[in-house]
Amino acid sequence: MLKPHPLKGPNKFKLGVFSMNADGGLAMTTAPERWRARWDDNLNAARIADRAGMEFLLPIARWRGFGGVTHAREWSFETFTWAAGLATATENIALFMTVHVPLVHPLQAAKALATVDHISGGRAGLNIVCGWNPDEFAMFGQTVGERTYDQAEEWITIIERAYKSREPFDFAGDFYDLKGVVSRPASLQAPRPVTMNAAFGAPGRNYAARHCDYLFSTFSEISEGRAHVVDIAGRAAEVGRDVGVYTVCHVVCRETQQEAEDYYRRYALELADQGAVDEHMKKKKEFAHSHDEKAFTEYRQRFAGGAGTYPLVGTPEKIVDDLIRIMEQGYAGAALSFVNYTYELPFFCDRVLPLMRQAGLRMN
Ligand SMILES: Cc1cc2nc3c(=O)[nH]c(=O)nc-3n(C[C@H](O)[C@H](O)[C@H](O)COP(=O)(O)O)c2cc1C
Secondary structure (H helix, E strand, O other): OOOHHHHOOOOEEEEEEEEOEEOOOOOEEEOOOOOOOHHHHHHHHHHHHHOOOOOEEEEOOOOOOOOOOOOOOOOOOOOOHHHHHHHHHOOOOEEEEEEEEEHOOOHHHHHHHHHHHHHOOOOOOOOOOOOOHHHHHHOOOOOOOOHHHHHHHHHHHHHHHHHHHHOOOOEEEOOOEEEEEEEOOOOOOOOOOOOEEEEHHHHHHHHHHHOOEEEEEOOOOOHHHHHHHHHHHHHHHHHHOOOOOEEEEEEOOOHHHHHHHHHHHHHHHHHHHHHHHHHHHHHHHHHHOOOOHHHHHOOOHHHHHHHOOEEEOOOOHHHOOOOOOOHHHOOOOOEEOOOOOOHHHHHHHHHHHHHHHHOOOOOO
């Protein structure tokens, strides 16, 4: 029998690892120990997280980088094949694939996703992104459309029907006109693997409310989190659904608060890859709506440190306090990034996870 998907497991607050498939992870720094995202690095980090009982590995979907001296995030592994490779090297952890709706045909996605679900024994997850970066889309000869969430509705509907239907079917929509569709095997998870939509704005929230199990989203301050969670819960309730919310943080966890803050200053201020940070912030501000305004005006260090996500910086105790506060806002879990995942995950797992167990948030 299929084991429950890790995101459906007993821990009250789920933990995952974000963006380790990409150069730098989420950081834009010239620090020599920065993450290179080579395959062995990915393998080692995945095994550490898996053995420690973390719930999920979540890759970023990137096709080109943001320049600077490090060519930040230019190097990134494609997420279906990355997940397939890691599925054979891990035992319990969920393997997400992050997929750009306009750049990947739904039948290609359906088959690749089902393949990873079979390889992993039902641990696959789909993180749907509509994308925002015009330079990235231009590489595919495309522009970022106005109606990508409408396209995404058709996209996920085709995947779900392809898994469900025993007979070939036709699909006629605004974006896809398909004849005699079949896709075997279906995913092991029924009716489809666990899904998230990574978004911040209203159309993305509505899409998650209607079609996904979770929204994957950001906040600027922990205290503002509840408003986001209530907002998405309201949108889901309107269509008779229940949708959880995950967030994303960058982590510097050290024995002392001073050590953690010093290191955060070092890699994300003194050694920030300023050219890449400028380019990323400029592009994100102009084209993506993935953060609220404050993220751009007040938090340059957060962009260098972790793509504008919330910083968890301090001792294991401080980080557990922050995670508890995030959970209390209503979040189901958090995806975490580190400057160097293999150097930093062991300390995080050894010191933070037991404190979370003591606090009753996790059984493992
Ligand atoms: C937490 C989070 C993770 C995201 N991950 C990716 C990604 O991996 N690749 C990508 O191109 N866009 C990513 N996005 C951007 C979304 O695809 C989307 O373009 C952006 O959030 C703007 O649209 P929205 O208003 O629907 O949020 C992410 C957004 C959020 C909030």
